[in-house]
Amino acid sequence: MARGGGYFKTTYAADLALVDTRLRRRALAAFVVALLVLPRVASPFILDLVAQTALAAIGALALNLLTGLAGQVSLGHAGFIAAGAFTTGVLIENGVRSPLVALPAAAVVGAVLGIVVGIPALRLKGLYLALGTLALHHVVLYACAEFQNHWGANTGVSIPPPAIGPWVLKGAVAWYYTLTLAAALVLALSVNLRRSRAGRAWMAIRDREIAAESVGIDVARYKVLAFVWSSAITAVAGGLFAYHRAFVSVEAFGFFLAVEYIAMIIIGGLGSALGAVLGAAFVTLLPHGLDALVAGLRLSGGAAYYLFPLKFGAFGLLMAVFLLFEPQGLVGIWRRVRNWFALWPLRYRPLRSAS
């Protein structure tokens, strides 16, 4: 934790460490232990909620790479998820049942799609890019819908639980471990990408493209790279989504899904991996929280009917509130709280001496 002191790193190993202070190591250890112990104490419903959050976090982390780090706005994230889910579906329909094949295949499809979007995206900026990705989302969905119709399964396709050899993944506890582990891996990947050469190049491009180019960053290459990483990870999330839901249907991947993922990284805090995870948790748990609230209030009569539009409206309202009043997101609140404790009883950081 920054205590306003100096920069006390004496070895390269200490400088490279992701978790650098004793407090952070202990907090991380406590968090991991809590996650491991959770299945022993929590109900399957809670475990399922955590699993859903982890799944959403994978997608949000991937979108954060593209939008938060590289500054490339995408309204087409749901299209990438659909591509991953449908790749899995197609493979299963053709007899390839192993997730060890399906998930890498989804990643490859996602990466190719990322190149397909990324190269034309080089010509487009800001709003126009957002529009291009939105259009692409509809094209991908059209392809998926065509596919779904040719299957003769108009409503969707059911997916058997993933099996590796004799071992079959099913049940809330198994899914909980799998998805949490996957989210942890993606989190580590995205934190490391952020501090790698690519991540630093992305942030430079986000902050000022011309300046980035003038210090020798290959803007075109790194932009396409951002699309490829983001869409590959997202497509894997789509594959996991298909297995987890055990059902694939075009209806699940509408424009609203893309908006939900954007809401996650906005509410969490743009450009921060922690923010993406927090935002994913927030957006995933919000409807269930409202459900619990309404159930707790014991409203009678038609209250249940109003629940759906209320949830929908609360989601929109919260997103608007964050955009208008807290553009830094949950991470911004967290940073303010942390600084308040770190600096107490002072209000501001001391002015730095030249160091």
Next chain:
Amino acid sequence: MTQVLATTVVVASLYALLAAGYVLVYRATRVLNLAQGDMMTLGGYFLFLVATSVPGQPVRAIAGAAALSALSGFLIYRLLMRPMAGHPIFAAVLVTVTLGILLRAAIVLVYTDRIRHPLGLLGLANPARPLIGGAVVSTFDLFTVGAAAALFAALFLFLRFSPLGIQMRAAGEKPLLASQRGINFHLVFALSWALAGFAGALAGSLYASNVRLDPSLGVLGLKAFAVALVGGLDSLGGVIPGALIVALVEVLSVRYGDPLLADVSPFLCLLAMLLVRPWGLFGTKEELERV
């Protein structure tokens, strides 16, 4: 063949009404209003609201709906968009997305998601009209074409000749310079939003009378947005050819291709345009650099 042409013109008129809203707001504030489709739905429900309180009086109902929509456009600017001044454009665009969500939620809360037909409340019928050449369209199809033509003529005259219209164009071209010359650009921006609400209400009322009214009409708005881009996001005149092109492609792909293509063909037009000429048929080229 004449049927294809007639349908194209009708669909294009609806798209043009919607796209006019996009272009008006975009020209003034550089914000792409992704809630335009839901503002259209709102207009349709305003018609329903007014028609239930004064049944059997179509003129008053439509005028009331249009006035309410223009007012709501103004309020949207004042409450949601003005606080976003100075924020990144994309944040403002996301605020319009949330606006769309809020509008849709509010409509479902008040009116549920049942399909409604306000036509009966207005006391009007919608008989089919044969045209020369054997094409058949409905009466409200003709009204839609007429409304689009009237709206564009009125907008053209307003922007070309009235002082306020000239101020609107000036504020859209260079807000800083315009405000230096004493143009109250907050008024101008609010007016653009109000006009966009009005155009949306026109589209919404006509579509609701002609086809149906339900809370998910807003998806039409996303398609109309392809129209605005094909014509050029900052060009009101470009909307008409843009609408005709997109509508023609859509009608042809439904007729000779696959009905599923209808939903995606506007976006294919959009993608093609983005690849070839991102600033649209009649848009300004520098636009791309400004965003």
